[in-house]
Amino acid sequence: MKTVLVVEPDPAISEHVAQSLTEAGLSVEIETTGRHAIGKLVNSGYHMVVLNLRLPDLDVYSIVASIRGLGVTIPMIVLDAIGNVERCIKVLRSGADDYLTLPLDWDEFSARAMAILRLQARRTLSSDASVNTVLQGNGIVLDRVQRTVSVEGDVVRLRPTEFRLLEFMMLNPGRVITRAEILEVVWHRRFDPGTNIIDVNVGNLRSKIGRPAISKMIRTVRGAGYLFRSDNADRAASEYVF
CATH class of the missing domain: 1.10.10.10 (Winged helix-like DNA-binding domain superfamily/Winged helix DNA-binding domain)
Structure with missing residues (x-):
């Protein structure tokens, strides 16, 4: 089963995220801090990470850029309670795959997550095909x-x-x-x-x-x-x- 790491300090939001992804057939693990998340992403076989832009310890722009700099290619979705074009552009340029504004329609969220995972699977299949x-x-x-x-x-x-x-x-x-x-x-x-x-x-x-x-x-x-x-x-x- 594919596993998603959710990095979210708000229990109410992480519960909604986890329920939405679980209903889509995914396994979910929850972390509340950026430092622990980085360690897990580097050393564990997650298939996707969902992060809140506002974490208590680290800047998410830096987290995304650092993870990409380490060669971790798993899909990343960033959630933001404020939401504006400038923040969206900055997140995507840092290396994230999608940027969503809270509050969310959770059916739309899970549909977007599964679409990103499908794209990742197709890329993997295409890469394997060339080899x-x-x-x-x-x-x-x-x-x-x-x-x-x-x-x-x-x-x-x-x-x-x-x-x-x-x-x-x-x-x-x-x-x-x-x-x-x-x-x-x-x-x-x-x-x-x-x-x-x-x-x-x-x-x-x-x-x-x-x-x-x-x-x-x-x-x-x-x-x-x-x-x-x-x-x-x-x-x-x-x-x-x-």
């Missing part, structure tokens, strides 16, 4: 340029969404991919706990692959999502899947 155009594992060969898939030499015809689903899994071997991530990257949709579209397409993939030993490499992880077991993936997580 690795052919993905292989467990007898499966996926050509990202020709948009073809073969299993042990036999061509398998997949629908576009099935192809993108398999591609996303093969780009993340040995890692549990959450349903929220899959919906955002493959279908560009907000997380919906009631949908079975992922299960249906995973079932179709397993059926079309057709080899029991290979199809079992797409594992269901209870209460989390799915995991693609590549030839070289660490098998330590096997006790959590079925």
Whole structure:
């Protein structure tokens, strides 16, 4: 599950932010000071940070610029209770990805956050594509340029969404991919706990692959999502899947 660090000294605001992001299928951690936030962002694997422009200890413009200067590329959203064009320009030029004025429409906020995460995922996929155009594992060969898939030499015809689903899994071997991530990257949709579209397409993939030993490499992880077991993936997580 993708994790967002919220840096907000006001408990009422941080509660709204956390609830909005959690309902969108994200995990949230809350910090109240800039100093602790910088340490966490440098050393931890967050997927996004949301900061209030007015923190009790550090200037947020400097925080954003410092984080970017250290090579941290995760998306950043800055919240501001005052809101004006000059502050917005300064925040964006410091390296933030979005600037929003409080009070917020929380549905709009979560929609903006998920849109930024989708863009980040697409950039990652594009970057990976320039490095690795052919993905292989467990007898499966996926050509990202020709948009073809073969299993042990036999061509398998997949629908576009099935192809993108398999591609996303093969780009993340040995890692549990959450349903929220899959919906955002493959279908560009907000997380919906009631949908079975992922299960249906995973079932179709397993059926079309057709080899029991290979199809079992797409594992269901209870209460989390799915995991693609590549030839070289660490098998330590096997006790959590079925």
